[in-house]
Amino acid sequence: MRRMTIKSGFSEERADALFLLFSGFIDGRDGKELFDTYKPLLDGITPMEVLVMGDRLLKSGYSIDSIKKQVEKVFNIIIPALKEYEWEESHGDAVYWLMEENRALAAHMDEMKVKIRELSSLEESSVEYSSVYSALKKDFRRLIDFEPHYLKTENILFPFLEKHSYFEQPLKVIWSLDDDIRKVIKEINSALDAADSLGIEEHTVIGRLFMLMMRMTYKENLVVFPAAAECLNGKDDADMLRMFAEIGFAFVEPPAETDSAEEPKACQEGFIRMGGTGFLSVNQLVRMMNSLPVDITFVDENDEVKYFSEPKDRFFTRSPAVIGRKVQNCHPPDSIDTVNRIVESFRNGDKSEAKFWINLRGKMLLICYYAVRDNKGTYIGTVEVTQDITEIRELKGEKRLLDWEG
Known part of the structure; x- marks a missing residue:
């Protein structure tokens, strides 16, 4: 974790005083005594000192609920000083x-x-x-x-x-x-x-x-x-x-869109960049995809099979031999017209998903096809996701607690 540089105005003494004031209220000490002792030490309190104090409270074992019960009382004491704190609000950031x-x-x-x-x-x-x-x-x-x-x-x-x-x-x-x-x-x-x-x-x-x-x-x-x-x-x-x-934005008109930053490199130091949401190693990505209780198959913009996952329990037979094969050749003849209709509708932008559900060997399977597009909306392929929804259909009410045994 990167450590920030604290501004020169930061005071350990004020942070300590605020900690003792706040913890004193939580511990049930006399409020007037706490106020008289520590209020004079809090002139010039800064936002950074407040956050450092909060960090110390939690690391000292005080619970979030105990802090919440006293937070308004303490905040009332330090609001005047915080309002005097000068900082620069940059328009548009x-x-x-x-x-x-x-x-x-x-x-x-x-x-x-x-x-x-x-x-x-x-x-x-x-x-x-x-x-x-x-x-x-x-x-x-x-x-x-x-x-x-x-x-x-x-x-x-x-x-x-x-x-x-x-x-x-x-x-x-x-x-x-x-x-x-x-x-x-x-x-x-x-x-x-x-x-x-x-x-x-x-x-x-x-x-x-x-x-x-x-x-x-x-x-x-x-x-x-x-x-x-x-x-x-x-x-x-x-x-x-x-x-x-x-x-999205709340109660305000959103700012005008700015030009996107330079497209980040797809790979960095052995990791695959997952768009703008993180990095995964190849091993992590493969293991994660195979851990999902669904069959996933990706077909590129040329209708060629490029990938399929390997979950513990497969619903349909897949072999590495299908990689590079036309998706039309991976389905029985009486399904080709449906496959072509789906792919063409995805390609021309008319549709973005198609769903089917079937009974197979005593299981209810949900089969979904989703169009995959780049950030400009250009069609780059189709992903097929098949899931056993037999137990899901039987769910009722809610389950909020872990019920593992042992």
């Missing part, structure tokens, strides 16, 4: 777009607050109340559309920051708080759909959701994003923005 989403969320929630206040002044039986209540329900449902923001921070920003040794642990707390937000968004939408007006219970859930979401924007804007701005470089931003586009 990855962090900028995350902050734009937070600004848009804040505006949306301000509009929701106006509607909530308006409802308190209307008769519940009036047409006006019903109209405002309906609009408010739409506003709460729209909060579901903020999900791409959390997905980008968790699945793109966090992995980039975890390359820097100070960031891996405390980001787990942020992710857990994101999950809390998701749960309460579901809760309030269910409650509003089941009610005709805002009652005490609905107001309670709304208050909890507003606090969670707005306090998260503070944590991101005052801690995570400024620290990220210190760490990320131009290449990081370019890579992240490309990945952001794949997930």
Whole structure:
């Protein structure tokens, strides 16, 4: 793991003081005594020091839940100092777009607050109340559309920051708080759909959701994003923005597309580059494909078989002799017309998938054909995936726990 260079303003003394303050609250020590002892030592606290403190808490054995129970209390103490911290927000970079989403969320929630206040002044039986209540329900449902923001921070920003040794642990707390937000968004939408007006219970859930979401924007804007701005470089931003586009943007118009970076080399130091999502050795790739409980066959743009996997249990006979053979010659004569229709529809772009299911030797098999295209949409082949879905069809309810024996 690469170790980042900490800015000269970083203070071990402040990070230690914040750790002692936070751990003291978790341990149940007197709050006033903690405040009087450590607050004077926290003037000038920086985002980096907050993250280092969070790392130390988790590595010292404090659980995420215990940290979450005290985080708002501690955050209230250090917010004034964090607001004074100066950092440069670069227009158009990855962090900028995350902050734009937070600004848009804040505006949306301000509009929701106006509607909530308006409802308190209307008769519940009036047409006006019903109209405002309906609009408010739409506003709460729209909060579901903020999900791409959390997905980008968790699945793109966090992995980039975890390359820097100070960031891996405390980001787990942020992710857990994101999950809390998701749960309460579901809760309030269910409650509003089941009610005709805002009652005490609905107001309670709304208050909890507003606090969670707005306090998260503070944590991101005052801690995570400024620290990220210190760490990320131009290449990081370019890579992240490309990945952001794949997930989508929340509450803002997406930025204009930029020219793609130079195509990375397919192989690097004995590894195959899997597009932009990682590197695998040939052995890892082969073993991974053969571990999947499916038959996979790839046919290139010239209708020639180029690859098939070797799972433990095959459904159809395959031999290395088929490599290089025309796919039409690998099927019985009465299937050739169907094969040609599928391939030609994939090639000309009319279709991108075809599915069949059959009974074979007491098993229900799902056979899927998918068009494979390059990043310009040019057809480069077809992949066939066959799976035994006999047991899958019988699944009911949920299974969330591991039930291994021994």
